[in-house]
Amino acid sequence: xxxxxxxxxxxxxxxxxxxxxxxxxxxxxxxxxxxxxxxxxxxxxxxxxxxxxxxxxxxxxxxxxxxxxxxxxxxxxxxxxxxxxxxxxxxxxxxxxxxxxxxxxxxxxxxxxxxxxxxxxxxxxxxxxxxxxxxxxxxxx
Numbered sequence: 001x002x003x004x005x006x007x008x009x010x011x012x013x014x015x016x017x018x019x020x021x022x023x024x025x026x027x028x029x030x031x032x033x034x035x036x037x038x039x040x041x042x043x044x045x046x047x048x049x050x051x052x053x054x055x056x057x058x059x060x061x062x063x064x065x066x067x068x069x070x071x072x073x074x075x076x077x078x079x080x081x082x083x084x085x086x087x088x089x090x091x092x093x094x095x096x097x098x099x100x101x102x103x104x105x106x107x108x109x110x111x112x113x114x115x116x117x118x119x120x121x122x123x124x125x126x127x128x129x130x131x132x133x134x135x136x137x138x139x140x141x
Contacts, residue, residue, distance in 0.1 A: 002044045009072070010030050017079065020079070020083065020113070034054040036056055036057055038055040045064075048065070051075075073120070077110070077117075077121065080110050083105070084105035084109060088101040094137070097134040097136050099129075
């Protein structure tokens with residue numbers, strides 16, 4: 001059962017990566033054992049998925065859920081974050097807080113996959129921006 005659930009999760013992850021332009025290169029990001037390089041891997045303990053991030057032998061994050069869709073959201077958030085950072089880097093606007101393009105692009109990418117994921121991401125970013133507003137270098141505060 002464990003191998004089958006992980007196999008189904010991997011198939012879903014691969015399909016989501018395929019739906020993103022340039023997302024195919026991220027298919028290798030689905031791991032079931034630690035690489036200790038700061039990347040995430042998925043463990044299955046009984047019927048609970050464990051989303052674990054390790055680096056140099058230390059565990060930095062562990063989230064758990066029984067819902068495969070939640071794990072897919074966590075995985076695709078990592079993929080779309082990396083893609084959005086690359087987009088921002090290649091389209092940098094020096095007089096603008098880099099997060100403007102980064103957040104907008106990640107939300108756009110998530111919306112291509114699932115609108116509810118983009119909505120959840122947008123809500124989370126609004127909360128972050130309340131505590132840490134944009135700071136555009138070219139504009140006076």
